[in-house]
Amino acid sequence: MEPRDTACLDALSWFESLTRLGAWTMAEAPLENVLRLAYSLAALAPPPFRALAACTLDETAFDELLQRQAFEAAAIALIGTALRYEVVSCAGAASPATVRIWLNGDTGETLVTSDTLPAALVRAWITFMLGVGQATGSSHRSA
Numbered sequence: 001m002e003p004r005d006t007a008c009l010d011a012l013s014w015f016e017s018l019t020r021l022g023a024w025t026m027a028e029a030p031l032e033n034v035l036r037l038a039y040s041l042a043a044l045a046p047p048p049f050r051a052l053a054a055c056t057l058d059e060t061a062f063d064e065l066l067q068r069q070a071f072e073a074a075a076i077a078l079i080g081t082a083l084r085y086e087v088v089s090c091a092g093a094a095s096p097a098t099v100r101i102w103l104n105g106d107t108g109e110t111l112v113t114s115d116t117l118p119a120a121l122v123r124a125w126i127t128f129m130l131g132v133g134q135a136t137g138s139s140h141r142s143a
Contacts, residue, residue: 008046015133022126035074054080075121099124
């Protein structure tokens with residue numbers, strides 16, 4: 001059996017899974033579950049997307065954040081170090097949060113608004129990854 005850190009999905013399955021997860025976030029799925037599934041997909045990212053999808057925490061540390069309901073910290077860890085992010089506006093009593101994610105040195109960016117900052121962060125990560133797949137011709141939508 002191969003070690004877990006070398007396991008990955010094929011690109012088509014990975015992007016289809018990201019698409020389903022994105023739809024699930026739009027249906028207001030529980031944030032803890034979305035983050036857990038996003039982490040699993042990041043761990044299963046196929047080359048060459050693995051470097052972009054690399055979370056900064058191991059699974060145990062990520063799960064500890066989820067157990068403590070530190071969803072913002074978990075979402076930031078999911079974004080990793082290859083991508084940059086900016087909180088454009090923060091959720092308040094009457095206003096949603098807007099987040100921008102981009103790859104350093106690239107002209108493309110993703111801008112997402114959601115009810116909470118952690119939800120905006122994870123939705124922006126999903127949307128960015130799907131955009132990368134479309135730009136490289138690796139997603140099912142471009143096939």
